[in-house]
Structures are given as C-alpha cells and as structure tokens.
Amino acid sequence: MITPEIQAELTAIVGEERFRTDPESRISHSYDATPMFQSLPDGVIYPASTGEVQKILRIASNYSIPVVGRGSGSNLSADTVPSKGGLVMVMTRMNRILELDRNNHTLTVQPGVYTQTIHDTVEKEGLFYPPDPSSMAISTIGGNIAECSGGLRGLKYGTTKDYVLGLEAVLANGEVIRTGGKLYKDVAGYDLTKLLVGSEGTLAIITEATLKLIPLPESRRAMVAHYTDLDAAARTVSRILSEGIIPCTLEFMDQKTIQVVEEYANIGLPKEMAAILLIEQDGPPAVVENDIHQIRKICQETGATHMEMAQTEAEGTRVLAARRNALAALARLRPTLILEDTTVPRSEIAPMVREINRIADKYQLNICTFGHAGDGNLHPTLLTDARDPEEIERAELAFSDIFAAAIRLGGTVTGEHGVGLAKAPYLEWKTGRIAIEVMKGIKKAFDPQGILNPGKIFADTLRTERVGD
C-alpha cells in the first residue's frame, strides 16, 4: 500500500513525472515476457541516479514496501512480475555508457543500457562482448546481469557471469557496495560479483557494471548439416567437441521445429529430417577455414545426410536464418507459447529430446524443441492457448515430467532464464533442501526484511516430484 505520506516522500525524490500510481502505469508494469503471470504493482518509479536508488530503498525499508527492479521486462521466469505488489523500479533512465577503457579492455555502464547498444559500441572499436540473449535488441544489461543471461555463443564464450568484472549495487537498506573492479584476478573475500550476477533482483539493485571485453573475432563462417537420425546429430556434437574444436554456434532443431519453420519461412528446409545442426565458427580466417572443413568431415563420418557450407559471411547469415526464424515461426502457430530452457550435459541431448517427445505424446501436446546443442541448453517450446484451462493443466504436468527427466539425466530446471516465479516450485529438485536453506541465509544477509523482489526464487509452495511415471 502506498499511503499519501509515502507517495509524498517518493515524489520528493524523483518528482511527479517519475513516480506514477495511475492505473495505466500499474497495468503496464504488471507483467513481463513470461506467459500467464500478471500482478499489479502499487506504483512505478524511475530513478535516474544511484543516489535516488538509495533514497528510494531507504523509504521502502522504512515502510517495508516490496521493490522489484526492472529493465525492459523481457525475462522469461516472471522475475519482474510484482507478485507481492509494491514498487516496480524501472532502471531504464540510468542508461549511460560511462567508460570504454581500451587499455584494460573494459566497458563501464549503467544498468539501463540496451545489450545491443553495448555490442554496437564495442564492436566499432574492434572489441567484443559475447553474451547474446535473443532479446538483446531490447533487454538491458542490468536485466542480463540480474538473470545471468545466456545466448547462442554460450558454448565457446560463456554467459553473462563470465563478463562481469565489477558491480556497484544498492542494498535493501540503501547502502552502496562496490564489488570487483577492472581486475582479472581478485580473491579478496567472497566473490560478491558472481553472487549478484543471476541473483534475480533479490539481493541488491545493480546501479553500475564493469564488463570484460575481448578482441572481436576477425571472421566467421557458417554451415548446416541435416540428419535422418537424432543420435547421429548427437554423435556429431560430441565428436566435434572431443576433437578439440569449439564452434561459436552449435544450434540444434528437431523435426517438429523444422516443419514449423519451413511452413512459415519457406527456406528449403527438409521436413523429413529428424534434426538439423547449424554450426558457426569464428576467429582468424585460416583457423576458421580449417575448423569448418574438419567439422564437415566429422558431420559426414557421423552420419549427416546433407551438408551446406556458406561461402561468405552473408551466405552464413542466410544459412543461419532457419534458427533465427524459429521463434517467429513458432509464435505464429498458436496464441500462447511457453518457452522452457531445460539443460542437460551435452552428452544427454539425444535422450533428453526423446524424453521430451515421449512426454509430449503422453499428454497430447505440441512441443517443438530447438536450442544450443553445444552446451546442452534445450528450448522445449509448447504451443498452446492460455484460454484453454484443460490444455494448460496438461501442460503443467508435462513440464513437471520434463524437469524431472532433466534432473535424472544430470541436468537442471533452468539453464539461462532464471528461477523467478515460474521455476520456484521446482528449484529444490535441482539444489536440494539444504542448499535452499543456505541461499535463504544469503538472502537474509543482504535483505533482512525481504523487500527486494519477494516471492522469487524461493517458492511459497513446493512441487512434490511425482514417482512412477
């Protein structure tokens, strides 16, 4: 509840323009990109500086008001849905690039900078910030850090956590902490930087980040391989990696996805194939050339039925179009799309895809699977309609089974989207009860009152894992 007194105090900090309690503002901050989650905040506030964030959090602490940090609201775990009301704190007014340090290869930014802007800025200078979540045109770096976003290049380059060197963050009580720095080595105490990356806005509000940059790869080359047999595709993946080649992209699409994409985009994909792999390597031209030829040989030896190599970078873009079209193609088929990020050790990709298909058949659901084969991160994607409660109920059962199968195969319930509200009931399956208690202890140390993004990560009610299926 925002009383007139609280309203006056918050307005005094940011002015009327940047603190809103009108129905429009509240409704338009009641959701994010996660289907079927919605909850109204009591107010929406747009701080423009670390100082303002501190003042806002002091007031929130005084009155025990929940605060949900938000960038563009493009996450897929309902992490920015204000499920307990309170304030949504939108960080997009803090959107300046503070420093590009060419000597140290670092970029220091405010949290509201778009990920795409970071790519564009550093690539102009011949530098590279690899994390590339699909939403990067609109996602903010603050959101990426809070969620530890992944992307297509995770296998070779890692994810957001591998590129955050230092942070400035405001704690629930309004105090500022600075972690890390322009340092590639730093073991002074617990690694609070890594702890904050992926903390989903539950520990602190990130107000500044120093990112690690690497040299921009000189060239890139793409190819595609088709398979009539899922296991052959899996064999290709493990052979490529065991021979010491790490492609920058190693994407997988199953038959259902191929069919849907082809129907939408008409780009000549073979609908009868069980799987296709989209592979790209980057680096010095000679290395890229050599790697791609070796990969081609491996594809052939492990049972690919057809291969196509892009001769130029532009052709590579065309070859990879199938993967880029996947989301659009799937999104058009049915009104609601539930995109999961089940992840298994990459050796278990074929068994996992088979499990997903078996479970989809069992519950009579349309689930298409694509994803990042190299790092075992799959996106089983359910095409459904939120207005059909009976089908949604079956979907919940199916995903429950899919998560259980992933755990059995040594995997996890979420590889890159985060726990939020959506996965909270399943967290314990992966981490166990004791680990959750430790996490809750950490949460308490940062935010004793529990005002930062309450209800996220730790579920109010837990799912019991069903046995005997």
Add this chain to the structure above:
Amino acid sequence: MATAPKKNSSTLPESPWEAVGKELKLTLDQDQLTHCMRCGFCLPACPTYRETGREAASPRGRIALMKAVNDGLMSPDESFADQLKYCLGCRACESACPADVKFGRLLEQSRAAIHEYAPRSRGVRWMENFFFRHFFSSRSKLQLAGALIAFYQKSGLQRLFHHSGLAEVVLPEHLRQMDKVLPYASSKGVVERTGTFIPSKGGSRGRVGLFRGCIMDVLFAKTNCNTAELLSAAGYEVVIPETQTCCGALQAHGGDEKHAKELARANLRTFKEAEVDWIASNAGGCGAQLVEIPHLLRGDPEYAEEAHWFADRIRDISQLLVAGSPLPLGEVNACVTYQDSCHLRNGMKVSEAPRRLLSAIPGTRYVELVESDRCCGSAGIYNLTQPVTSMSLLDEKMEHVKESRAEFLVTTNPGCLLQMKLGIQRAGLEDRMQAVHLVDFLAESIRQGAGKRKIPSDQNEK
C-alpha cells in the same frame, strides 16, 4: 449530439466510458490480444516508447491496456483514450513482432469504440463528422477546397497573411511553416488533366486501375499524372475510374469504421466494374488501407468475398514498375536518399521496390538513410493533433537526413512528403535539398532521357 446513443434501456443510464468499455469487450479481437506474448521485441521499434521511455506508450503496453479493459481489470477513461491517440499508428511494431500481432487492427478497434461512445465536445464531433463523412469522400468539396486554396496561394492572400504578422497571431509555428511548404493546390485532378484512359506505350503487362486518392489529387495532381505516364511507359494500360472515392484510411484511423466501410464498398464496386488486373496506389497510406478491405468487410454478406478480389489486386506503384517493362530512365546526377512511408513498409510490406528503382537511375548515387524505417511524425493528421511529438520526431529525422548529404529526399506518400518538406524548412536545408515523390523523381529521369527538361524535378513545387 454530444452524448453517446443509448443502446439498451436498462434502469440506470450508462456513462459514456462504461459504454466504451462494453463496446471494447465486444469488438476487440480476442485472438490478437492473446497472441501478444509480451516479449517486448516491439519496444525498440516504437517511436512513442523511445520518446517517453514509458511502457504504457509502447505497443506491448497499449495491448496490455486493451487487454486489461477486455478482462475487466480496468475501465477505459480519458487517459486510456489519450494513450491511444498518442500512438502514431505507424505499425513499425507489426514488422518487429515475431507473433505477427496485428496491432493496427487492435488500435482501430479501440479507437472505433472511443469514437462511437466517448464523450466529446460538440465542436470536435461536428469537425470530425464534417471531414470524415462529407469532405474527403466528396469530389466536389475537394475540388472546391482545391480551388479556394489555389486562390489563397496565388492571389497574394497567402503572402499578405504571412507578411502582415496575422499568421503569427493565429497559427502556431509548425502550422505557419506547413502553410508555406504546401504545394500549389488545384481543382483539376488527374482525370481533368489526362482523361480516364491512357494506353500502354510499351507491351501488354495488363490493365491497371489508378487509385487517385483524395488529398493526392488536390495537392499532388501532377504526381498522379506522372504515375499514369510511368505505368503506361512500363507497359500497362491505365484506367482512372471516375466514381472511385477516398480510401477511408483517415476515417478508420480516427475510429469512424462505419464510414470507412461505406467507402470500401464504393471503391470495390468501381474497380470491379473497371475490370482491372491491378489497382495502383501511389500513396503508402492509401495502399495499406486498401489491402485491409477484406478485414474491414469481413462478415459482410454481399462484399466479404469480393473484398479479396480487390485486395489481391492492390499494388504499390513501385511494385508495378519493378515488374513492368524497363523504364527509359535518363541520367540524373544527384545523391538521393529514401524515407520509407510507414504504411507502405509495415502495412503493404513494400520496402525493396522503391530502393531498387532509385538505384536503377543512371548517374544517381543512392544512400541509405539511417533509421529510414522510423516514422517521420506525419502519421495521417498526427502532426496536427500531436504537434510536440510530431515535431520532435521530425527534427530527429532531419539530423539523419542532413548526415546523408543527399540532394533529393524521396518518399512515397503525400503526408510523409509534406512532412519532409516541412522538415527541410525547419532544418534550414532548402538551398541544398528537396523532398520529392518517388514517381516525380522517376518521371524526371525519363524526361532527362528524352532530353526535354532539366532539374529541379518536383512538379508540384511552387
């Protein structure tokens, strides 16, 4: 009539906003509302989101507001209506949307409910009624307006108006500038100038019905004539049916769906009778409205099927020229750039053809304009209803235009063309650059080929 008509006779009289809410629940397309998966991919494409940084002023936010009304989470009110008015309707969000949500339709459905039931002053209601129902669709009123504007422009009245200082008293700055850049109006449209039939000059590519538009034919009649000539040169025979009327875009965008439907039916009958293979539009805004006719007339027992016949034949002039016989283009030594018409790009999905035509002109150096796919702020009558945002978008656009160093700024829609002329004047670039319709630029290139005339090419210029 200042209040909403009562639809039912329940005990308590319904408030106008309650009526808007009820109507929205009935008319909003449920599938489209559900299809929005809130991914946010539309946000960077939206000019008003970029301008304000507010989610409520983004396509995703606006759909959430509509859905909230639909789900009974919120009642529509003045600020809901304002938010929908603030949208440019450029539909750049549709091109960015992975799920192919038809935002433009949701917007029109919402505006229709507001138009029908929301409280408005008597004056506003009268004005809308006059312009939507009696002006754009009336050939005689348009011609009279053309004659009056022409008299004002040529008699010295316009000069007197500006020189006397009266203009400064009665008009805000952007309208004074707009008045100055307005081309010479005329009561003589394309039919009065060329007749209703122009034979093909090279080959038999088919029979094209020319859609002349309402404003196009008063302010840019010469562009319509050039359109007919280009089609003829590209191997089409051209008919200009006289009974055609306004496309209905302004009415539909403004919420007057009923009248837009009447206009759609009239145009459908006209072009069906003319037995054409194609219907050519040279205004992105009109073309995008004309392809929507099957949606507009869905469920119409008499016209629903015919509407597909009509929409399947709609082509932008640039598409027909690319597909036709090669044009005898002559050399134009100049640097040109191109500003997309939003509705041509996002509504008709045409973006390549105009660029291909410009690049094909000998001697012409084509430079791509940075953010050419972003709305210029003209957006129908947006520059009149939301002048602050419109001018802010325009001034930002002109920064990119300036950097392009082009001598010709080409576009494909009368509203955009006027806005570009205004932008050039506001940026003080009149001596280095002119805004011109694609058709006029191509026509000039042909004349250069025939050695008849020299640049400047803008036929409607003063």
